[in-house]
Amino acid sequence: MQVELPHHLERITQLGYEVIAPELGDRQQFTATELLEFRHGLVGIIAGDDELSREFFDGTPNLRTVIRWGIGMDSVDREAAAMHGVTIRNTPGVFGAEVADSAFGYILNLARSYITVDAAVRRGEWPKAEGITLAKSRLGIIGFGAIGQEIAARGRGFSMDVVAFDPYVPSPAPPGITLLDLDTLLTTSKFVVLACPLTADTYHLIDSQRLGLMRADAYLINVARGPVVSEVDLIAALECGLISGAGLDVFEVEPLPLDSRLREMPNVVLGSHNGSNTREGVSRASRAAVDFLIEELSR
Template structure:
């Protein structure tokens, strides 16, 4: 009889797998890391090719929908490498008795660092200056001082709190919106989202993608923002209705944006974001540091083994 199978589909975890393979195999499991071939995730039908032996998966942004859970009869646990859980049909998992865990708190420093990297690029134009100097020019772009400016953070979990610490370190006036945080216990002022948008020069999105946050930032909310405000999204792409953001950026309703994540990834070649000079584009890579990858991989394997032992 074939050994039960552990599938590793997350690209970063696949790179780390040689450090963990023996530990998992010694417990009686076969370990398979299928090739992603330049893509970000697997479809449910592709994952179900392994369903006859599949008992556990360390997943990336794969299509873990009802089709997947209905077809994976032997599956015991899904470990979502990283933080985001929006690719998982949690109702279907519960109905099939499959435990689902992520690796919370492993990237809070990294994503907060990236948020400030984006902010600094927006206000000091480092990307443009670098390109100009390489062309033989010597530009003197006027920037914006961060000290004294209001930083509004949407989502005050582990990442949001680290963003706040960095903002305070820059001497910024920090406020946050999070309906699940008690304002009396927070170390920054908790305000409603309308007030945050109306008063913040810098708006950092650091919330999870849920039904409540899907297209949270749309034309109606962008209309509340200051015309000199900058939006930084290090959360999930669909938190922003991109067509509305593009309209605000083109019209001058918003000064600029930095986007690490998008509604469709990789960013389509015909995306209008590519043509806008007041946007800094990322590649959903804010969390990707050597230390962060090791931290998340350690947690993922520990959680996998813990769940399989139940």
């Protein structure tokens, strides 16, 4: 949001508000304690994955609205916000295409070993890694909101057999998509992509039991939130060959700890929670966030 702020600053200041934009630096987010340094007179905030805890809401008596820049709401204590009468909004639908593109980047790297081949060629080698044909392979998508639907569209473009699980999506599915129960999706899919929000219901949704349902030649791709997967169970499944590999844009602890065994696994493609980060996506989300902020403060 900070990089886009100059384009929107006048829209906010002309309403009589002062804008504070503290530098985040190399960190992922602000803690509640750090945010409370700016609590005096704070009436609205555009937040990323910052810690919007009960402590934060208890300490900001003048706060009227929080606009969550992006989609995920797991960093917000919505019960505490409601107790203080604070309106919470996110910017839904702004990153569907970007995250779907990222998901397919992981799929293609897992299917064709591009990262491994690139490293080998740079060393002077000339490997012939056998790949996987995507056409007719089953792509299972867990979470069929805006991002899941964009992933499905790309899967159809690759002539994949696309299935999805989402308890909140009514039947019938869009043409060319089959809705399945979770266990059937896991047992039949070659590629399983997580695109669901992190909630109490999806925390560790993919654990040892559900990893055990997956095919031995299957790949897990997580572009949702790290805690949707039990990382300890995933590492065990990868080490014993229970599944063939994984593409991970997100992790239970971020940045990924230096001692994580995932760093040493050749069958894992690692990201840095960056699937939505494109110039167009950042611009789109920032405009939506400021639109919603102004709308809420104008009530």
